[in-house]
Structure formats: C-alpha cells, structure tokens
Amino acid sequence: MESQNPQISPPHAFQGPPETAHRSPMSGFAANIVDKVKTNLVFQSKWAELNGAMGDLGTYIPIVLALTLVDGLNLGTTLIFTGVYNIITGAIYGVPMPVQPMKSIAAAALAGPGFGVPEIMAAGILTGGILIVLGVTGLMKLAYNLIPLPVVRGIQLAQGFSFALTAVKYVRKVQDFSKSKAKGDRQWLGLDGLVLAIVCFCFIVIITGAGEKCSGERDEETNVDLGVHEERPRRKRRNFRKIILAFPSAFIIFVLGVVLAFIREPNVVHDIKFGPSVMEVVSISKHAWKEGFIKGTIPQLPLSILNSVIAVCKLSSDLFPGNDFSATSLSVTVGLMNVIGCWFGAMPSCHGSGGLAGQYKFGGRSGGCVALLGTAKLILGLVLGSSLVKILSQFPVGVLGILLLFAGIELAMASRDMNTKEESFVMLLCTAVSLVGSSAALGFVCGILAHLLLRLRDYRKGQPLSTLWMHENQ
Secondary structure, three states, rough: OOOHHHOOOOOOOOOOHHHHHHHHHHHHHHHHHHHHHHHHHHOHHHHHHHHHHHHHHHHHHHHHHHHHHHOOOHHHHHHHHHHHHHHHHHHHHHOOOOEEEEHHHHHHHHHHHHHHOHHHHHHHHHHHHHHHHHHHOHHHHHHHHHOOOOHHHHHHHHHHHHHHHHHHHHHHEEEEEEOOOEEEEOOOOOOOHHHHHHHHHHHHEEEEEOOOHHHHHHHHHHOOOOHHHHHHHHHHHHHHHHHHHOOOOHHHHHHHHHHHHHHHHHHHHHHOOOOOOOOOOOOOHHHHHHHHHHHHHHHHHHHHHHHHHHHHHHHHHHOOOOOOOOHHHHHHHHHHHHHHHHHHHHEEEEEEEHHHHHHHHHHOOOOHHHHHHHHHHHHHHHHHHHHHHHOOOOOHHHHHHHHHHHHHHHHHHHOOOOOOOHHHHHHHHHHHHHHOOOOHHHHHHHHHHHHHHHHHHHHOOOOOOOHHOOOOOO
C-alpha cells in the first residue's frame, strides 16, 4: 500500500535535524558573510558597472604614472595591491568605493629630490597607523558627528573644483609627468589634440547627460496615458534612446585611449615584458621615517580625515540612501591598506569622495564595479608588471583630463543641497580658502570658525549650548 511506502519514515522513527540545525554558530556566521559578499558584488547593470569602473582613472593614472617615472614607484606591485584593495572594499561596502592615491604624499614626492620611495612608504604607513587609531578609539566617529555639513560640503566643492581645474590643464597643456609640469599649449589636431578631447567631451555629454535618471525611466512615466496611435512611434524613439544611452561612454573612451597609445608609439610592444614585478620589503631608515612624517603625513592627515573618510560617508549616504557607512569602518580600512601594502612598495592609498562621484557619474552602483576594476588591475600587475608604464606614458592625457573633469563636476554637484544663505556662506568660504591656500586643513579651520561665529550671532539666552554647534536638522 502507498501508506506503507518505505521511503517515508514513521513519526516515531529517528529523523536527523534539518541541515540548518547542523550548522554551528561559526558556520552560520560564515554563510551570512558569503551571502553578504555575493549581494554586494552583484552587478545592477553589466555595461553601466563596467563604465563606472573607468570613472576614477582620470585621477589614478596620472599620479601613479608620475610617481613611477619620477620616484621609481613599483607600478606592478601597486597594481596588485590596489587591485586587491578594490576587490575587498567592493565586497565589504557594496558600492563603488574607490581606491585613490594619497594626493598630499604624492605632491610631496613630486615636489623635488629627497623624498623617494622609502619616504613615500613611511608617510603612508604612519598616516595609515594614525587613521586606524582614530577609527578604533571612536575619535573619527566623533569628528564625523560634530563637523557641520556646510564645512564638509565646502571641502567636497573645493576638491571637485580642484579636479576640474586640473582636468582643464590636462586638456589645454601638454603634460610632462616625469617633471610634473606643463610643456606648452596642446595642438588642435593629432592623436592627443584638442579636437580629440572636445569630441570625447561631447560624446560623454550626449550619452550620460548631467547625471540624471535614465531617460527611459522618464519616458515610461510620461507615456502612461498615451493613446494607441501615439504609442508605437514613441516606443521606437524610446527604444532608440535606450540603445544610445546604454553605451558605456567612459569605457569606450578608455579603450580608444589604449588604441591611440599603441598607434602613437608602435615600438612600445617591444618594451612589454610578461610576468609580475619583483616584490620586496622596503627598507626605511630613521631619516626616511622623519621626512615621511613631516613632509608627507602631516599635510596628508587633514585631507584623509576630511575627504577620504568624512566626505565619503556624507556622499555615500547622498548617492546611496540607506547605505550609511560608519566613519570608524572607513578609517580602519584606509589605515589597513597602507599599514600592509606600503611595506612592500605599494602606493599609499585612500578612499576619496571624488573617485566615488566619478564612478557613480559613469554608472557604478554596486561593489561589483570596483571589484571588476580591481580584477583588471590585479591581472595587469601579474601579467605585465611595471612594463605597463611604457603604455601608460603614451596614453592621451587630454582624454584622461575629460574623465577627470566629469568626476570633479559630479563631486562639486553634491554641494547643491545648502538650503540657507548662512550654510552657503560657510561652504563657499571653506571652498575659497581651500583652493587659494591649497590646503583642506586651512579651509576646514576657516569654515569651522565662520560656522561658530554665525551660531554665536544667532544665539539667544536660554537656548541650549548645543545650538552653537549643531544645526536644527542635525
């Protein structure tokens, strides 16, 4: 009889617990971690994520190339470590969290002799160690909660303008990264001419616009009430626009730049050597520790705290509502990247609001975007090593300038949410001082002072003292 089917155990027979019951707490925790990583690395749109991965190269390539040519930075090691950083941060945060060069340390290295690889690595290790301490002790979280939003927006606006101004310089002037200076006006025609840069600019504007939602989504909203006779032609135009807007503009331009690099110098093929660079532990003397701290760590710390941690926290919550990352977590991840990688000669790295804005501008929406970029860096570092510098040195700088320009504009537009004249005043003061003084720390101090003076001016007797510092909306 069917009721006596031997495959079905009677109620009183021994039955093992469900598979989940066999899991120990550790195995359940590991399974949750794996699920979280898978979720964070899922592409929301394959072409868009690929395109977004190119959004940070306008900053990354010029600085890495300059440090390699001037100071002998190990490009292969840098590519391997920053590739791993990209993959890990994408898996942890689930958004296109960038990995950028530490700009103040790079500026010190390019300013003149006496600040070589040992000093660069010492500055990175010391900066990373301090950021870890600030994160673990909770001081970074305290700073994030206390620093007024207009001051953060001022730092973001200054960084965005700085990127945009540098981008225009890349487009207009022929750059000599080995000497960190311009060589003269760029020609109109040629494989790295002004016409090429203008065409790339127009192409990106046509494809991506000002960064608004996909027009296909708007079309669907506006066509709900269309009649039957109007629907078919409108649908064809809408499908055509979807195809055009789906083009990965930044990726296409980057591939174009690589092709032009080989055309400009065909003999570069003979300089390519396969295999990773030799990875060695950097020997750092007492003098290098001292120079690295004074010339590198001290100017880099304010920028790392404000732009790599606090501004990134603010911007990520703006671009990805519901994904509020703690200042503690970002501070620790930046610190660990440098405390580990700099010992082996990898470029000091950090997160950056400009890189996040650039990757978002070009379509990056998930951790898979930067994980894809990290995988590409890792493969290039293992396969080509430092010989890749020969190719990058021929890459059209004007094209890089266009990518950097859009990243800077996207970052600057994050500051458009200042609702009062007082907030705008503090933001613009902070921006102006940061740009003119070339110091985010100086702009930060002036912004904080202006904010306190405005709050003191409006203070009324009987109000809590916290109103001197906090806004009503904080």
